[in-house]
Amino acid sequence: MTQTQKKKSNDSSAKKHTKESASPKSPSNGDASQEAQSKGPAMFSASQKQASAPTDQRLVSGGRNENGRLGVHKTYKMWVGGKFIRSEQGRVLSLRNAEGDLVTHYVRASRKDLRDAVGAARSAQAGWSARSAFNRSQILFRAAEMIEARRETLIARLQEHARMTVEQAALEVDGAADRMFWYAGWTDKYVQVLSSVNPVATPFFNFTIPEPTGVVAIFAPENSPLLGLVSMIAPVILSGNTCVVVVENIAPTLAVELSEILATSDFPGGVVNLLTGLRDELQPHAVHHMDINAIASCGGNEAQRRSIQEAACESVKRVHFFEQPNSLEAWAAEDQQSLYWIVPFIEWKTAWHPIGV
Amino acid sequence: MQSYRLPKIPTVDQVQVEARAASFTKRSIKKETKRAALEMAIQMMDLTTLEGMDSEGKVQMMCKKAVQPMIGRPCPSVAAVCVYPTLVGVAKRALEGSQVKVAAVATAFPSGQSFLPIRLEEIRQTVAEGADEIDMVISRGAFLSGEYARIFDEVAASKEACGEAHLKVILETGELGAYDQVRKASQIAMDAGADFIKTSTGKVSEAATLPVTLVMLEAVRDFYMQTGKKIGVKPAGGIRKAKQSWHYLVMVKETLGDDWLTPDLFRLGASSLLNDVLMQLERLETGHYQSNLYFSED
Numbered sequence: 124m125t126q127t128q129k130k131k132s133n134d135s136s137a138k139k140h141t142k143e144s145a146s147p148k149s150p151s152n153g154d155a156s157q158e159a160q161s162k163g164p165a166m167f168s169a170s171q172k173q174a175s176a177p178t179d180q181r182l183v184s185g186g187r188n189e190n191g192r193l194g195v196h197k198t199y200k201m202w203v204g205g206k207f208i209r210s211e212q213g214r215v216l217s218l219r220n221a222e223g224d225l226v227t228h229y230v231r232a233s234r235k236d237l238r239d240a241v242g243a244a245r246s247a248q249a250g251w252s253a254r255s256a257f258n259r260s261q262i263l264f265r266a267a268e269m270i271e272a273r274r275e276t277l278i279a280r281l282q283e284h285a286r287m288t289v290e291q292a293a294l295e296v297d298g299a300a301d302r303m304f305w306y307a308g309w310t311d312k313y314v315q316v317l318s319s320v321n322p323v324a325t326p327f328f329n330f331t332i333p334e335p336t337g338v339v340a341i342f343a344p345e346n347s348p349l350l351g352l353v354s355m356i357a358p359v360i361l362s363g364n365t366c367v368v369v370v371e372n373i374a375p376t377l378a379v380e381l382s383e384i385l386a387t388s389d390f391p392g393g394v395v396n397l398l399t400g401l402r403d404e405l406q407p408h409a410v411h412h413m414d415i416n417a418i419a420s421c422g423g424n425e426a427q428r429r430s431i432q433e434a435a436c437e438s439v440k441r442v443h444f445f446e447q448p449n450s451l452e453a454w455a456a457e458d459q460q461s462l463y464w465i466v467p468f469i470e471w472k473t474a475w476h477p478i479g480v
Numbered sequence: 481m482q483s484y485r486l487p488k489i490p491t492v493d494q495v496q497v498e499a500r501a502a503s504f505t506k507r508s509i510k511k512e513t514k515r516a517a518l519e520m521a522i523q524m525m526d527l528t529t530l531e532g533m534d535s536e537g538k539v540q541m542m543c544k545k546a547v548q549p550m551i552g553r554p555c556p557s558v559a560a561v562c563v564y565p566t567l568v569g570v571a572k573r574a575l576e577g578s579q580v581k582v583a584a585v586a587t588a589f590p591s592g593q594s595f596l597p598i599r600l601e602e603i604r605q606t607v608a609e610g611a612d613e614i615d616m617v618i619s620r621g622a623f624l625s626g627e628y629a630r631i632f633d634e635v636a637a638s639k640e641a642c643g644e645a646h647l648k649v650i651l652e653t654g655e656l657g658a659y660d661q662v663r664k665a666s667q668i669a670m671d672a673g674a675d676f677i678k679t680s681t682g683k684v685s686e687a688a689t690l691p692v693t694l695v696m697l698e699a700v701r702d703f704y705m706q707t708g709k710k711i712g713v714k715p716a717g718g719i720r721k722a723k724q725s726w727h728y729l730v731m732v733k734e735t736l737g738d739d740w741l742t743p744d745l746f747r748l749g750a751s752s753l754l755n756d757v758l759m760q761l762e763r764l765e766t767g768h769y770q771s772n773l774y775f776s777e778d
Contacts, residue, residue: 238769245772414771438771 202382204243205392232400247393252363263307306357335363337416348377410434417441443467484632543574635672654686666699687717716749
C-alpha cells in the first residue's frame with residue numbers, strides 16, 4: 124500500500140475532494156499534500172461506509188439511463204457578473220461520492236477569477252443599492268419562489284452530491300426557501316427598525332440611518348451547501364451590498380444550482396458572484412484586495428481566521444465571523460436568522476440637521 | 481489649382497486585420513516587462529477631459545495629476561493633457577515648468593458641423609491661447625459622400641492655421657463604417673499634412689479598437705515607405721484598462737517598430753485609463769489588488 128492510499132483509508136471523512144488539473148501531467152487521483160486540503164465533516168453523510176480510493180473514473184450521473192438514452196451531463200460553472208463562466212485557467216476539481224466514484228467536476232477558481240468577480244461586484248454595487256428597498260425585497264422574494272419551484276431538483280442534487288437522506292435534503296431546501304423569504308421581508312423594514320433619532324443638546328435634528336458597506340467577500344459554510352449559503356448571502360445583499368462568495372464545502376455544486384436560481388430572480392449581474400474553488404488559494408487574495416470592504420466568514424480553520432484578521436487591517440475591512448452550526452437542524456433553527464446578521468455589513472450615517480434657526 | 485485625388489491604396493482584408501489585431505492580445509506580459517509597459521503607457525498618455533461641465537478647477541486638478549500621477553513613488557508624467565479650447569489657458573498656466581504639453585480639440589468638436597472659417601478661426605485662437613497640439617475632426621458627412629478633395633482642403637487649411645502647433649486629425653472611425661474607409665481617411669489626412677491621425681472623439685459609442693488602429697498603423701507604415709515621413713497615431717476612447725494599453729503598445733512595436741514607441745509618434749487618449757494603470761503599478765509593488773477608492777479622480 125502506498126503512502127497516498129494509506130492516508131486515504133485512514134481518512135474518516137466521507138468527503139473526497141481531490142484537485143484535478145486540466146493539465147494531463149498532473150495526477151488525477153491526488154497525492155498526500157492535495158489530500159491534506161480536503162476537509163469537511165461527515166455529519167450529513169447518509170452512508171457510514173468508509174471512503175475508499177476511487178477505483179475508476181465512472182460518472183455516477185450522466186451516461187446511459189435505463190431507456191438507453193444518453194443523458195446530458197451538467198457542466199457546473201461559476202456565476203460572475205451575471206454570466207456563467209469557467210475558470211480563466213480552465214482548472215477543475217472533482218466531487219466524489221462515499222464510494223470514491225466521480226460524481227461530477229466543478230470549477231476551481233483562480234485569483235484572477237476572484238479579481239474579476241470583485242470587479243463585477245464593484246460595478247454592480249451602486250446600481251443595486253440605488254434600487255428601492257421594496258424592489259430589492261421583491262427580488263429576494265422571487266429567489267425564495269424559485270428555490271421553492273426547484274425543490275425536487277435541489278433535493279435530488281443534495282442526495283446525490285451531499286449524500287443527504289431525502290428528509291435531510293428536504294429540510295435543507297425548505298430551510299433555504301424560508302430563510303430567503305424571511306430576509307426578503309426584512310429588506311424594506313430593517314432601515315426603520317435600526318435607524319434612530321438621537322437626542323442632542325443643541326438645535327439640531329439628529330438622526331442615524333444604515334447604509335450598505337459595499338463589496339463583501341463571503342467565505343461560505345462547509346457543512347450546509349444550500350441553507351448555509353442562503354443564510355450568509357441574504358443578510359449581506361438585502362441592504363444593497365454586493366458580494367463575492369467563495370465556496371468550498373461538501374457539495375459546491377449546490378452553489379451553482381443556487382446561482383441558477385438567483386439568475387432567474389431578477390438579480391442584476393454582479394450582485395452575487397459565486398466562485399467554487401479552494402479557500403486556501405483564494406482567501407489571501409481576497410483579504411488583501413483593497414476593493415473588498417468587508418468579509419463574512421463561516422467555518423474555516425484557525426489559521427484562516429487569523430489570516431483574515433491580520434490582513435483585513437491593511438484596508439480597514441469590516442470582518443465578521445459567523446459561528447458554524449454543527450448540524451442541519453441547528454442551521455434550520457430560528458436563531459440562525461437575525462436582524463443582527465444584517466448589521467455587520469452596514470455603515471451608520473448620522474446627520475445633523477439645523478432646526479429652530 | 482488642381483484638386484486632390486485619392487491615390488490608389490490597397491483594400492483592407494477585414495478577416496485578416498481582425499485576426500492579427502486579436503493576436504496582439506495574446507502576449508504574456510509579466511513583472512518587469514509589465515512595469516515597463518505600464519510606465520510607457522503613462523508617458524504616451526493624453527490625459528483627457530472633454531465634458532460640458534469641465535471647470536477651471538477640474539482642469540487644474542487634472543494638470544497636477546498629469547505632471548505627477550502618483551505621490552510617494554517615482555512615476556513619469558503623461559505626454560499631454562487634452563481639453564476644450566476655452567480651458568487651454570488654464571491648463572497652460574497649471575503646467576508651467578513641466579514637460580507636459582497642452583492639446584486642445586478644435587473645429588467644432590465633436591461633430592465638426594460648423595463653417596470652415598469659424599473652425600479655422602477656432603484653431604488660430606486656440607493656438608494663440610498656448611495650445612501645443614490641435615485635435616481637429618474631419619467632416620464625416622462630406623467624407624462619406626465621397627468629397628475627398630474637400631476633406632483634403634479642410635485638413636490642409638487647418639494645418640496652415642495651426643502654425644507651429646502639431647495637428648492631430650480625428651477620423652471618428654466609429655462613423656466611417658468600414659476598414660477601407662478608415663484607410664482612405666487616413667491617407668487623405670496624411671497627404672494633407674496631418675502630424676498625427678487619431679481614431680475617435682470619444683463621443684461616439686464605437687471608439688478606438690485594436691483592428692481600426694491596426695489599419696491606421698499600416699496606413700502610416702505605407703505612407704512612411706513612400707514618403708519617408710513619420711506620422712503619429714493616437715487611439716482614443718474606450719481604452720480604460722491597463723491591459724488594453726499594452727495591447728496597443730505591442731501592436732505599435734510589431735507594426736511600426738521601436739521608432740514609433742515614443743510620445744512624439746504614439747499617444748493614448750484616455751481619462752480613466754490612468755487610474756487603472758496606477759492601480760496595476762501599485763499592485764506590482766504591493767502584490768495586492770487595488771481599489772479605485774484609494775486613487776484620486778481627476
